Amino acid sequence: MPLSFNGGMAFSGLPHNLLGPQMHPRGMGCWNGTMRSPWQNKDQACNVLNLSPSLSNGELIVHGSPRPVRNMLNKGIPLSNGLARPRAHSNVGAFSNEDGFIIQGDGLNYVMINKGLDCSRGLNKAKDIGASKHREGRLQLDNWSQFAPACGNSKNAAKLCTSFSLPPKYNSLAEARGYIYLIAKDQHGCRFLQRLFDEGTREDVEMIFKEIIDHVVELMMNPFGNYLMQKLLEVCNEQQRMQILLMATEEPGQLVRISLNTHGTRVVQKLIETLKTRQQISLVVSALEPGFLSLIKDLNGNHVVQRCLQCLSCEDNKFIFIAAAKYCVDIATHQHGCCVLQRCISHSTGEYRDNLVEEISSNGLLLAQDAYGNYVVQFILELKIPSATSTLISQFEGNYVHLSSQKFSSHVVEKCLMVLNDESRSKLIHELLSTAHFERLLQDPHANYVVQTALRVSEGSLHNSLVEAIESHKAISRNSPYSKRILSQKLLKK
Template sequence: MQGRSIKPDDCSLHEGIRENGRRLGSYTPLPMAPSLTSLNEFRGYVYLLAQDQNGCLFLQKIFEEGTSQDIELIFDEIINHIVELMLNPFGNYVVQKLLDVCDEKHRLLIVRMVTNEPGMLVRVCLNTYGTRVVQRLIETLTTRQQISSVILALKPGVLDLVKDQNGNHVIQRCLNLLSNEDNKFIFDAATKFCVEIATHRHGCCVMQRCIAHASGKHWDKLMTAISRNGLLLAQDPFGNYVVQCIMDLKNPCSIAILLSQFKGNYEHLSMQKFGSHVVEKCLRHFEESRSQIVLELLSVPHFEQLLQDPFANYVIQCALAVTKGVLHSSLVEAVRPHSTLRTSPYCKRIFSRNLLKK
């Protein structure tokens, strides 16, 4: 039997098929892809072909080499099962390819099928296979009606999407391809749930994309929300990257808010794994804040603890490297009396470099 083409009248393909083309049970996968000219022989069974590894490849080839009538036949047979195919390991590739070749009438029907039930499109986005198709769908949207329908369907689940390992890629694709105003629902959520999103593994990446793509009032509101939560975010494993992203932009208003948040907290931040990176960045990039930071650190009751701290010692090294004149001299005078600590695992890094000779 090996090597023969399977036709619709073979029991292996018919097994478990209802009259309407739905599966009742498992069926044997096609052992080999049918020839290009045999599509008509599979009328009524295209939905099953799309879920089979060989059948999936066969249908994709039809999309590339077949006629418009072939595309119409495939579309007619799978459109009522489009959501199920989006979630299928093989069917999702068929739908992606269909989106590449279909006309506007077909694309609009696909959009309607995936958006007519509340929450359906969001569930597809959260799926490992579905997220690929929705990203491709967003790439191929061309009309105002299509875009509006997709946005309205995604909006209620935007927070879940942002924080999901699959869904966040759909949101990022929207940010990359849709207009500033179309992405308003994302910017609004990022502003409203700023801390929740910025402190999430996937959310922090989306937040940085929002900062990069937002403009006008959306950007202003987002920057303000993040800056006002700067102290909290700076101490978070993911939020600190969002804060550093804002610092890199050097927007005067945002920086002023951030620095006001950090004032009086530099010792605390310096002794934290993530906060110490933010303090180092402040020292390197904001000359106007250096005196404030150094004087706060010099005023702590036990300065030597900072020298021996696994994180704060890097802050002290950074401060010695970027300061000059009186400020640098003050730091050196505070460090030298503790030279007996030069063998300490962390403190020795300060004494082993030429920072004190500057």
């Protein structure tokens, strides 16, 4: 059974060689057979369990200065308003058995007590519990159901054996005080806190903010907490928003990771919507820029990029336009990227738009034959930008028959027939007619649609030439299921 003491924390399941000499059990002091931290006086020595059972179970007592211990507790059990807020940590063991759980820190004792069990009885049983039973009984922090804080003095000693659970309903913020971080991760508790944002005062918002600010990154990616964070971003002041933003961008790549998360992406989108100052915008742009390619190709992350396009200025979005042009082929041939690339073209202006369109057009032949890239090429054609259209046509000419016979590029050829000028359209149809095996186009599962479109858009002598070519192969093509679609067209009339 691991031992806890003021200024120290017990760990189990860790090999001795993972800890430095300053963290070895031999560095601990003894007083009358009990253990104490180097910073404890004689009266503070813990005598709940002696050292030998702890060492015999292969568990280590880790000690350090009061400040590192506080940091250790903050990582495992974040503190707010003097109350513990549990977080799971697979390597942390503390004074624990099937009846209770005790963690002692710098000036505070935190006691976990299972519902309906007597604390003192649990302490007496602790000595008899074997190593296997200890592991079985160790409570996981995420499953704590009862929690009671108590200071390590006689005045509050009675609180050590007081068990209680969080009420299923909260009628006021006062009842939730100290547990807001936990409540925010509960479905009903999250809704309760959101109502306070609508119906409460600025003081209520401030209280909630203070209790969750250290955990905003976790809450952003929580199935319920993300809704609270979205609501908070709507009602918080600029100083609070800046604090949230600083927490979300504290570590390199952290905002990108949040954006890629199913729940986190919603919060980041809301954050972008509510940005007000140049400093806030600069922080977001700097945090997202390194992960642009991952974002634009991700199911969740691409929506963050689109929100930037919608809410930020063209100049603020230049990092998107520059990167989109640089990686246009990689993006255009991706399921999600191809959609966002079209949004990039729509929202870009000036030189950013010109560069983006030019890069895409120069790769037109490759993209036209891709499952996703063909949509981007069609989008460029619909814009009817003379320079871009000319670049595309120069690549397509001489390849129309081949492109018409492919599943994806056949859509591009149809788009060309619909949007090109009369001269370019005429060249395209003549190229189809001049092939030595025109009948193959009539019987092809993809090219037959190109021929149908050509019939609809052609006029005059060109249309008549097309009808004659189809009629001349009528006998051969009659039995083909694809040719029947063409032969049934009323447009075959001259």
